[in-house]
Amino acid sequence: MYPDDRKYTKDHEWAKREDGLVRVGITSFAAERLSDIVFVELPKVGAEVKAGEAFGAIESVKAASDLYAPISGKIAEANAAVMETPEIVNQDPHGTAWMVVLEASDEAEWEGLMDAAAYGEFVASEEGEG
Secondary structure, three states: OOOOOOEEOOOOEEEEEEOOEEEEEEOHHHHHHHOOEEEEEOOOOOOEEOOOOEEEEEEEOOOEEEEEOOOOEEEEEEOHHHHHOOOHHHHOOOOOOOOEEEEEOOHHHHHHOEOHHHHHHHHHHHHHHO
16 A cells, blocks of 8 residues: 555654755655645755644645645755645646655664554554544
8 A cells, every 4th residue: 555665654744765965755654635636836956844843735625734844954955846846746646746756864863753553553553543
């Protein structure tokens, strides 16, 4: 259900290492919870972000939410496609609808993220509460 090639946060973001950079997006669980996404705001290239802090925003017809950085770093790329066509987040949250690419500044933070199995268990426990 959640790709094994990346790590996850309790804020429902995913992080995938690619050639020394880290691509970040929201999980399918988050996209489903938000439902019809109508707006995405992302930071400018070069902006510094800190792990656990908001770096952008996402809005749907029923809710608005911050996007949180899974690790600290500098924005190397922001996905213009999700800002122009936010509904793609609902269609492909683990693929074309990534949010930003980071130049990680603290590799140790990577180890604090959940793998796919742990994230699946976390989501199951959250669904049990709802």
